[in-house]
Amino acid sequence: MRRLNFIGRVLGLAAAGLVPIAVTPRAHAAPGGLPAPAGHADSSPEWDNLREKLFQARPVDATPGTVQIIAPLRAAYGASVPVKIVSKLAQTPELYVKRIYLLVDKNPSPLAAVLDLTTDVGQADFETRLRVDEYSHVRVVAELSNGRLHTDSRYVKTSGGCSAPPNREALNLIGKTLLKVPGPVAMNQPTAAEVTVIHPNDTGFELNSVTVMFIPAHFVRSIKVSFAERPIFDAELDFSISENPTLRFNFVPHGQGTLKAEVEDTKDGRWVGTLAVG
Amino acid sequence: MPRFFVTACLALWLAWLSPAANAAGIPAPYAPLVVEPIGVPARYEFDLTAALARARRENKRLYVYLGASDCPYCAKYEAFLAQNAAVLVPHFAEKYIVVDLRSALSVTAQRLYIRVGERSLPYADFQRAIGDERARMLVYPSVWLLDQDAKPLMQMPAGNGTFQTVPEQLEILRLEQ
Numbered sequence: 370m371r372r373l374n375f376i377g378r379v380l381g382l383a384a385a386g387l388v389p390i391a392v393t394p395r396a397h398a399a400p401g402g403l404p405a406p407a408g409h410a411d412s413s414p415e416w417d418n419l420r421e422k423l424f425q426a427r428p429v430d431a432t433p434g435t436v437q438i439i440a441p442l443r444a445a446y447g448a449s450v451p452v453k454i455v456s457k458l459a460q461t462p463e464l465y466v467k468r469i470y471l472l473v474d475k476n477p478s479p480l481a482a483v484l485d486l487t488t489d490v491g492q493a494d495f496e497t498r499l500r501v502d503e504y505s506h507v508r509v510v511a512e513l514s515n516g517r518l519h520t521d522s523r524y525v526k527t528s529g530g531c532s533a534p535p536n537r538e539a540l541n542l543i544g545k546t547l548l549k550v551p552g553p554v555a556m557n558q559p560t561a562a563e564v565t566v567i568h569p570n571d572t573g574f575e576l577n578s579v580t581v582m583f584i585p586a587h588f589v590r591s592i593k594v595s596f597a598e599r600p601i602f603d604a605e606l607d608f609s610i611s612e613n614p615t616l617r618f619n620f621v622p623h624g625q626g627t628l629k630a631e632v633e634d635t636k637d638g639r640w641v642g643t644l645a646v647g
Numbered sequence: 648m649p650r651f652f653v654t655a656c657l658a659l660w661l662a663w664l665s666p667a668a669n670a671a672g673i674p675a676p677y678a679p680l681v682v683e684p685i686g687v688p689a690r691y692e693f694d695l696t697a698a699l700a701r702a703r704r705e706n707k708r709l710y711v712y713l714g715a716s717d718c719p720y721c722a723k724y725e726a727f728l729a730q731n732a733a734v735l736v737p738h739f740a741e742k743y744i745v746v747d748l749r750s751a752l753s754v755t756a757q758r759l760y761i762r763v764g765e766r767s768l769p770y771a772d773f774q775r776a777i778g779d780e781r782a783r784m785l786v787y788p789s790v791w792l793l794d795q796d797a798k799p800l801m802q803m804p805a806g807n808g809t810f811q812t813v814p815e816q817l818e819i820l821r822l823e824q
Contacts, residue, residue, distance in 0.1 A: 443804040443824075444802070444804060445780035445781045445805055446783075528808060528809070
């Protein structure tokens with residue numbers, strides 16, 4: 370056990386860039402040891418495995434036109450890669466995006482988020498920030514109310530997103546849940562909003578440089594958003610979401626009401642944020 | 648025992664890095680415009696005014712490299728540039744003036760200033776002023792791609808580990824996002 374702990378620590382240090390580990394060259398390695406070039410629409414062994422586990426033999430349609438993921442080829446920081454999911458489909462009772470899966474193929478825990486949506490989202494667009502641990506595809510899969518699956522992907526070049534030291538300046542505010550409606554409120558129309566939870570979202574792979582111990586995983590696992598007691602979406606999250614998890618979303622207000630976000634983390638911390646709208 | 652091994656690994660890592668920890672700056676074939684800091688040691692101020700004026704005269708962009716003399720990752724990148732100069736220099740020279748800001752790891756974000764004309768800003772304020780997301784943390788080395796008005800041509804990553812192959816360096820020069 371002690372030996373395993375040691376190996377884990379050394380591998381963790383390597384992940385943090387602190388210990389060089391000689392990697393056996395593979396045929397597809399690019400010069401410099403970086404991963405071989407990949408196209409945005411390419412598959413990966415991790416995705417092939419995930420797709421089978423999540424969706425079994427169901428077809429996943431990658432034809433453009435239903436859902437799109439927008440992410441930079443390189444981000445400022447691997448621990449905070451901005452991603453935007455754009456739905457090309459209006460949320461109507463007849464046909465709507467029922468569930469969104471957000472994945473990072475090569476992360477230690479690839480399933481970053483699962484969002485269960487209602488038609489009260491109005492427009493199933495979401496923005497958040499992801500930790501991306503190494504060169505990897507980030508993917509979205511949209512499950513429609515008719516059961517069909519649509520996907521899009523982008524290849525992101527970055528590293529160390531899961532082992533980057535977190536910002537620990539506001540631990541006294543942990544759990545504080547902030548809701549914002551940045552623009553004008555449009556009754557009966559999709560209205561943009563944002564929820565942010567102040568939280569380090571520790572991955573378990575970050576090293577405390579003083580103790581040389583890993584900071585235990587501690588992250589937001591669920592955010593449930595409602596307006597006027599009507600559910601908008603439920604998000605099941607993982608540590609692949611960046612610290613201070615933020616989701617930008619839409620909702621359709623039909624009158625005055627309270628926008629509410631209920632938050633839970635992996636240590637059973639529970640918080641609620643509210644915002645009067647209208 | 649594990650702590651001993653970890654310490655040993657860290658020592659090995661430092662030993663591994665130390666031979667490369669003497670960064671000399673951008674290699675000569677790139678004809679870098681070297682900018683030495685002024686105000687040392689209280690602060691390290693790098694003035695981009697002359698580089699921007701030259702960019703306007705020559706109708707080119709700036710490839711601004713901030714390296715530290717004692718930074719192993721800077722030395723690694725500079726060695727990569729030196730090894731691949733024959734291929735890369737024509738691509739740099741076509742559109743860019745390479746600007747080499749010479750710093751040191753001891754120079755933190757609070758002491759590092761960037762001047763453009765009459766305005767001199769500490770690192771984080773400069774980054775915020777130009778809309779660069781890397782305001783939170785100064786990382787050596789850093790690269791900015793700037794137009795003739797000191798506006799970023801694209802958001803660059805912290806560090807340069809993602810463009811140390813020839814194809815990826817060319818991606819950066821082509822502003823692929």
